[in-house]
Amino acid sequence: MKRVITFGTFDVFHVGHLRILERARSYGDYLIVGVSSDSLNVSKKGRHAVYSQEERREIVSALRVVDQTFYEESLEKKREYLEAYAADVLVMGDDWAGRFDEFKNICEVIYLPRTPAISTTAIIESIKR
Numbered sequence: 686m687k688r689v690i691t692f693g694t695f696d697v698f699h700v701g702h703l704r705i706l707e708r709a710r711s712y713g714d715y716l717i718v719g720v721s722s723d724s725l726n727v728s729k730k731g732r733h734a735v736y737s738q739e740e741r742r743e744i745v746s747a748l749r750v751v752d753q754t755f756y757e758e759s760l761e762k763k764r765e766y767l768e769a770y771a772a773d774v775l776v777m778g779d780d781w782a783g784r785f786d787e788f789k790n791i792c793e794v795i796y797l798p799r800t801p802a803i804s805t806t807a808i809i810e811s812i813k814r
């Protein structure tokens with residue numbers, strides 16, 4: 686069985702999120718998703734998520750293509766998570782291209798193109814307007 690892992694905030698869940706999770710799952714048989722904790726999200730994006738970590742994790746966990754979830758508490762713990770969850774493949778959106786190549790000695794590292802023209806930030810901005 687091939688185990689795939691990916692990470693993200695998945696706030697204000699949108700079709701770009703769904704597509705990357707579906708594509709990530711297609712690289713193996715079991716998909717594990719590290720959902721950014723509220724505090725990691727603030728340090729990463731400089732703003733509070735609209736949905737709480739519990740809500741974001743509940744939504745991601747309910748998807749047919751997702752087998753397991755956990756909270757990602759720190760970007761510094763990537764290697765620990767990859768080892769703890771015995772990941773064979775790490776999938777990330779290409780906004781992170783090259784940033785995780787250091788893990789190629791423990792798993793396959795794949796960057797997938799983002800779905801164009803949609804993001805949580807863009808949705809929040811368009812609702813504000």
Ligand code: CTP
Nearest residue numbers: 693694695701705777778799800803804805806
């Ligand atoms: N993602 C994607 N296509 C998009 C938006 C996001 O493939 N249009 C992917 C990201 O590359 C990442 C995952 O979805 O692997 C989670 O991304 P996240 O940062 O939670 O979502 P964004 O919409 O990019 O959020 P923000 O605008 O707050 O940065």
